[in-house]
Amino acid sequence: MAGAAIVAFGVLLVFALFRLAATETEMRKNEGDNMLWAISRTQSAALHLDASITRHAALRLSTGDIERRYNILLSRLSLLSEGPQRRYMTDLGQSKNLAMAERDIKALESEILGLSFGDTAAVNRIHDVLGPLIEELGRAGNRSMVRQWEATGARLDQQRQSILQVIVSILAIIALGIFLSVSMLRAMAGHQRSLRSFKREQEVAEAYRSFVALVSHQFRTPLAVIDSAMQRLLRSGRNMERAEIERRAEQVRTEVAGLTKLIGATLDVVRLEAGQVMPSPETCYVETLVERARTRQIAETPDRVIEVQIASEVPPSIETDPLLTEQILNNLVSNAVKYSPETEPVKIRVSTLNKQVCFAVEDGGVGIPDIEQAKLFDRFFRASTSAGVPGTGVGLSIASQLARLLGGQLDFVSRAGIGSTFTLRLPIASASPQVRSRVQNAET
Incomplete structure (x- = not known):
C-alpha cells in the first residue's frame, strides 16, 4: 500500500x-x-x-x-x-x-x-x-x-x-x-526544495525575459530609423544635395552610436550578474576624475554648460578604482544632460562628509515622481517622466551596484518638474589592504 x-x-x-x-x-x-x-x-x-x-x-x-x-x-x-x-x-x-x-x-x-x-x-x-x-x-x-x-x-x-x-x-x-511513512515525508521535503529552486529559476527567467523584450524594442527603433534613411537615399540619392546626404549619414551615425551604448550596457549587466567586475583601487586625483567626466560629456554635447565646484576641504586624492568611478560619474552627468533643458546648466559639486568624498550631480530637469523613486535603481525601470527619451533602464542600476563595489553608495533627491541631484559617496581611503600598504610605503 x-x-x-x-x-x-x-x-x-x-x-x-x-x-x-x-x-x-x-x-x-x-x-x-x-x-x-x-x-x-x-x-x-x-x-x-x-x-x-x-x-x-x-x-x-x-x-x-x-x-x-x-x-x-x-x-x-x-x-x-x-x-x-x-x-x-x-x-x-x-x-x-x-x-x-x-x-x-x-x-x-x-x-x-x-x-x-x-x-x-x-x-x-x-x-x-x-x-x-x-x-x-x-x-x-x-x-x-x-x-x-x-x-x-x-x-x-x-x-x-x-x-x-x-x-x-x-x-x-x-x-x-x-x-x-517517514520516508515519504523526506521525499516531500526534497520536493519542496526543488519547488523553491524552480521558483527562483522562474524569477530569473522572468527578469531576463523583461530585459530581452526591452533591448529588442530599443534595437528595433534605431534600426527602423536607419532603414528608413537608407531607403530614402536609395530612392532619391541621385537627386539629393550633398548637405541632405550628410545630414542623413549623421542621423545614421547617431543611431549606430546609440546601439553601441546599448550593447555596452548589456555587457555590463552580464558581467555584474556573473560577478566578473572586481575593483582595482589606486590613488586617484579628485579633480581629474571630475574633469574627465565633464570633458567626455562636453565632447558629446558641446553646447551644454557643465559647472564644477570643488570645496576647499576636499582632499586632492582618494583611493578608488578610477575606471569604475568614471563610469558612474559619466552615467550621472549624461543623465543630467539628457533629462534637463538645453538652457539649464548641469552642476557638479564635490564635498566631504563622514570621511567620504561626495560627488553631487545636479540638474534642473524633469525630475522623478515621488511614487516612483523607490524603484529608480531597479533593473529595467524607467520613470514616467522619461517618456520619449531613449534609454534601457539599466544605467542607474549598474551605477548603484558599482558604487557598492567601491565601498560607497549612490543616493538622490528629486522633485518632478524641478530637477534631481544624484550623489556618489566614496570613502577617502580604500578598504583594499594592498592599496593601503602601497600608500604607507610611499609616505615612509
Whole structure:
C-alpha cells in the first residue's frame, strides 16, 4: 500500500506541476496586447502626419516635422506587414487594405515631403489617402480588441479548470502524505526544495525575459530609423544635395552610436550578474576624475554648460578604482544632460562628509515622481517622466551596484518638474589592504 501511495503521489504531483506550467504558459501569452499596441501606434502616427500636413499648409511650419512623422508612419506600416504581424493582420482581414494604403502613401511621397505653404489641393489629396488608412486602423484595432477579449475569456475558463484540477490534486497529495511513512515525508521535503529552486529559476527567467523584450524594442527603433534613411537615399540619392546626404549619414551615425551604448550596457549587466567586475583601487586625483567626466560629456554635447565646484576641504586624492568611478560619474552627468533643458546648466559639486568624498550631480530637469523613486535603481525601470527619451533602464542600476563595489553608495533627491541631484559617496581611503600598504610605503 505504501508503494501504491508513492506511485499515486508521484502521478498527482506530476499532473499538478504540468497543469501549473500550462497555466503559467497561458498567462504569458500577450500577442493581442502587443498587436493592439502596434496598431494604435500606427494609427497615432497617421493622425500626427495628417495634422502636421494641415498645420504646415496653413501656418508655413518647418517641413522637418512632416518628414520625421512620414518616416515614422512608414516604419510602423512596415512593422505591421512583416512576419507574425502580417499573419495577424490577415486573420483580421486587414492586410490587403493596409498594403494598398501603404502603396498609395508612398505614391504621394514627393507631394508629402515637398508640400508648400497654401497648397490645399495637395493637402486634400494626402488627406484622402490618410483618412481611409486611419479608419482601417481603427477597425483593425476594434477587431483586435474583440479578439483579445475572446481569447482572454477562453484562457480564464481554461485557467479556472486547471486551478480546480490542481486543488483537487493537492488535496489528494495531502491525504496520501498523511498515510505515508517517514520516508515519504523526506521525499516531500526534497520536493519542496526543488519547488523553491524552480521558483527562483522562474524569477530569473522572468527578469531576463523583461530585459530581452526591452533591448529588442530599443534595437528595433534605431534600426527602423536607419532603414528608413537608407531607403530614402536609395530612392532619391541621385537627386539629393550633398548637405541632405550628410545630414542623413549623421542621423545614421547617431543611431549606430546609440546601439553601441546599448550593447555596452548589456555587457555590463552580464558581467555584474556573473560577478566578473572586481575593483582595482589606486590613488586617484579628485579633480581629474571630475574633469574627465565633464570633458567626455562636453565632447558629446558641446553646447551644454557643465559647472564644477570643488570645496576647499576636499582632499586632492582618494583611493578608488578610477575606471569604475568614471563610469558612474559619466552615467550621472549624461543623465543630467539628457533629462534637463538645453538652457539649464548641469552642476557638479564635490564635498566631504563622514570621511567620504561626495560627488553631487545636479540638474534642473524633469525630475522623478515621488511614487516612483523607490524603484529608480531597479533593473529595467524607467520613470514616467522619461517618456520619449531613449534609454534601457539599466544605467542607474549598474551605477548603484558599482558604487557598492567601491565601498560607497549612490543616493538622490528629486522633485518632478524641478530637477534631481544624484550623489556618489566614496570613502577617502580604500578598504583594499594592498592599496593601503602601497600608500604607507610611499609616505615612509
